[in-house]
Amino acid sequence: MSQTLRRGPVSGTAVGRGAKRKPFLLDFYSTAVGKKYVMAITGIIGIGFVVSHMIGNLKVYIGTVTEGGQEVYDIDVYGEFLRDLLVPILPRTVFLWLLRGVLIGAVLLHIHAAYGLTVMNRKARPVKYQSARDYEVANFASRTMRWTGIIVALFIIWHLADLTWGWANPDFVRGEVYRNLDASLSRIPVAILYVVANIALGIHLFHGTWSLFQSMGWNNPKFNQWRKGAAAGVATLVVVGNCSFPIMVQAGVIEFDPTVTSVHELHEEAAE
């Protein structure tokens, strides 16, 4: 507060203060605009993952396919395919781990930048307005980004424990995607959790997808009017796709049939 009547020197020059700067990326990341670029780029990686994850999951609706004369679940075959990506070039699962590395890095950076920006924003207005604010255009999505972000982050941990590691899923069998999905989402509280978390994700994506255009400086009268629509489209696509799985498991459309050959058996047979 003591800065009230103290005036800084009038520099009168556009040349930056001193030539000594941090290495390029750190220098860029140290400013709020730089952090927003990081938020946007890691956000694009996240959107890319979430959309492809949802499309991959749609394979549960294909049900079973015949492979090597045996009936197997198509999504189980897809799971194996992901582990076998670029296999003759790289050993099995290596490329998948590279992709996972990019994703984990993106999530960590997204959270770190969000934390740094939040601290900065809190400092920028230590004394709040003492009367009620009347927001004109800030919407529910934009004002709850921190909360929907935290919900999604916690959900990711649960989701991994449930369907990747299997800790939270008593009937878990590694590699049998269809079986695990049905076992997990047959539990009503879990199904509700997935729906709630995906709605939070959708709200986060709605503001995030629109917002990244601004943060990245992608502003052009040719496509500006499409930005909000694109954001709503991405959010709706992900929410409708992902929420359909718990609902369809509960409705009995997705139901595991134990007589279907597991992909492991299929591979063992193929090896013999």
Added chain:
Amino acid sequence: MSDKLTYITLKIWRQGGPDTPGQFEHHVIEEISEEASFLEMLDILNEQLIEAGKEAIVFDHDCREGICGTCSLMIDGKAHGPEKGTATCQLHMRKFSSGDTITVEPWRASAFPIIKDLMVDRAPLDRIVESGGFISAETGGAPDANLIPIPKPVADAAMDAAECIGCGACVAACPNGAANLFTGAKVTHLNLLPQGQAERYQRVEAMVETMDEYFGSCTNHGECEAACPKSISIDVIAVMNADYLKSKFKNRKKLSRT
């Protein structure tokens, strides 16, 4: 001829100085002309206060025609009050109704410390402009008018950004206390024009980094655009962001040579 409003209750922030605690004070305006501007209403209230031997309410004002950027005030939770594209000085009492309670608060941001009552110090906006919000011109004979060709759409876009009067409503309205609309407007104004090209990337780099020292960050709510008395579009923020990234590459080369 002109109608009058009666019994307006004002809930006004009073604060003795930068470091003293403040509180709301209630004042009742028995009768006020619809034609009075919001600031004239405060003038009338102040005359009453002075006559009653009380201290007048301190608030910023200057041109009172919406072009100087001196007036401020958070009126009923909105920067410059409920009228779109209007500064407080151009807000008239006819936009309110008899019996209304109007809440008036100063801008709140750590960069804008309260001097007294409703008056805040907006000097950090000057710090941003000093770091790059100008063009360096040689002195000498005045160049002929229209010597530098500027396409009409470019001139229009630069003019839209140049409308910024530096009132700080964007900072006040921003839930994060960010000054990106102000800085974006100043950067866009000069960076679009041919005269601004020589210092384009030093400008954006210096201004963005000066802004960082005082203000919060942009989360693209769009509240600034809604509050701006000149209705400057948040498009200017995207222009600033794009130029800031470019500056990091361009100025890098320049710095490596020194």
